[in-house]
Amino acid sequence: MLWDAVAACLPFQTLCPWAVKALQCSTTSCRRxxxxxxxxSFQRHQENVNLTLAANFGYLLRNFMEQLGMSTTEFQLSREPSSFAWERTIVVIESAGxxxxxxxxxxxxxxFILTCAHVVGQNIETxxxxAADREFQSEVIWCNPDSDKPFDLALLTAPQDVPERCCVRLARSPATLGQMVYNAGFPYYVNFSFRHDFNPSIFQGRIIKCDTGAIMSDGSVQAGQSGGPMFDQNGCILGVCVSNIKLDDVVYPNINTAIPICDIRNTLQQFARTNDLNVLSNLVASPDVHRVWSLEMPPIRSKL
Incomplete structure (x- = not known):
C-alpha cells in the first residue's frame, strides 16, 4: 500500500510548491x-500577499521515505497542453538586489526585453x-529617467538567437472593459543562486477600467511581477504590469494597473526601424496620463 502511495504522489514532485489542485487521473476516476x-495569505516586507502556500506532498513523502531508508523512484510529468507557451516568453530580471x-x-x-524602469533602477547599464532555457546579461537600451513620471518602462537588449516562438506579439487592439486577461511573472520566489529555479506564475483576471495611458485588471499581481506581461486570450501582450493599488499602507493585490501596449506600440516600432534613442523619449507620457497614474481628479474645464 505504501508503494501505491509513492507511485501516486511522486509524479507530481516537479510542480511548483505552492500550486495546489486536484488532478484527474488518466486511467482511473480518482483524484490525487x-x-x-x-x-x-501572509506578510512579506510589510506587505500583504494573497497567494495559496502549500507543501508539495510528493516532496514530503519522498523525504519521509528517505529518512526510513526506503528507496524512491522519480517520475517526470509532462505539462498540460496550453493554447500558448507563455513561460518561454518571460524572463526574471535581477538588478541592484x-x-x-x-x-x-x-x-x-x-x-528586445520590455520591463519596468523601477525593476532596472537608475544609472544601471546591465x-x-x-529565461526558461538560459541565463544571460542584458544591456539597458533605455530607462525612464524620471521614476515619478509615467510610463514606468525600460527597454533591454535580448539575445538575437532567441527563437521567434519565444517572442510575444504586440496586441493590435486596445483593451476593452470586461476582457479576459492573464498576468504573468515571478512572485517572490526566484533564487538566482539555484540555477534550476524558474517557476513563473500566471493569474487570470478581467479588465475593470480603461483610461488614457492606463488599464486596470482584477487579476492578482504581487511583488516580483512588476514589468511582467498582461496577456490577452490570443497570447499577445496587451499591457505591462506596473503595480497593484496601495492606499493608506493597505495593499490591494487584486486591483492592479498596467501600461497599454497600444499607447507605446508606435514608439517601439519607430525605434526598431531607426535605432534612434531619441525616439524612446516619447515613452515619457503627457501630464494628463501622469494625473491618471497619480489617481488625481481631472481638471474641471466647465462648471455648466
Missing part, C-alpha cells in the same frame, strides 16, 4: 493529493536575466 495547504519580470518581444524582426 498533490499538496497540503499551509495558508492563503531587486527582482522583476520582463517579456521577450519582437518588433520589425528585432528582439542586468542579470534568466
Amino acid at each position: 493529493l498533490v499538496g497540503i495547504v499551509i495558508c492563503t 531587486q527582482q522583476g519580470t520582463g517579456t521577450f518581444i519582437r518588433v520589425h524582426n528585432k528582439r 542586468v542579470n536575466c534568466r
Whole structure:
C-alpha cells in the first residue's frame, strides 16, 4: 500500500510548491493529493500577499521515505497542453538586489526585453536575466529617467538567437472593459543562486477600467511581477504590469494597473526601424496620463 502511495504522489514532485489542485487521473476516476495547504495569505516586507502556500506532498513523502531508508523512484510529468507557451516568453530580471519580470518581444524582426524602469533602477547599464532555457546579461537600451513620471518602462537588449516562438506579439487592439486577461511573472520566489529555479506564475483576471495611458485588471499581481506581461486570450501582450493599488499602507493585490501596449506600440516600432534613442523619449507620457497614474481628479474645464 505504501508503494501505491509513492507511485501516486511522486509524479507530481516537479510542480511548483505552492500550486495546489486536484488532478484527474488518466486511467482511473480518482483524484490525487498533490499538496497540503499551509495558508492563503501572509506578510512579506510589510506587505500583504494573497497567494495559496502549500507543501508539495510528493516532496514530503519522498523525504519521509528517505529518512526510513526506503528507496524512491522519480517520475517526470509532462505539462498540460496550453493554447500558448507563455513561460518561454518571460524572463526574471535581477538588478541592484531587486527582482522583476520582463517579456521577450519582437518588433520589425528585432528582439528586445520590455520591463519596468523601477525593476532596472537608475544609472544601471546591465542586468542579470534568466529565461526558461538560459541565463544571460542584458544591456539597458533605455530607462525612464524620471521614476515619478509615467510610463514606468525600460527597454533591454535580448539575445538575437532567441527563437521567434519565444517572442510575444504586440496586441493590435486596445483593451476593452470586461476582457479576459492573464498576468504573468515571478512572485517572490526566484533564487538566482539555484540555477534550476524558474517557476513563473500566471493569474487570470478581467479588465475593470480603461483610461488614457492606463488599464486596470482584477487579476492578482504581487511583488516580483512588476514589468511582467498582461496577456490577452490570443497570447499577445496587451499591457505591462506596473503595480497593484496601495492606499493608506493597505495593499490591494487584486486591483492592479498596467501600461497599454497600444499607447507605446508606435514608439517601439519607430525605434526598431531607426535605432534612434531619441525616439524612446516619447515613452515619457503627457501630464494628463501622469494625473491618471497619480489617481488625481481631472481638471474641471466647465462648471455648466
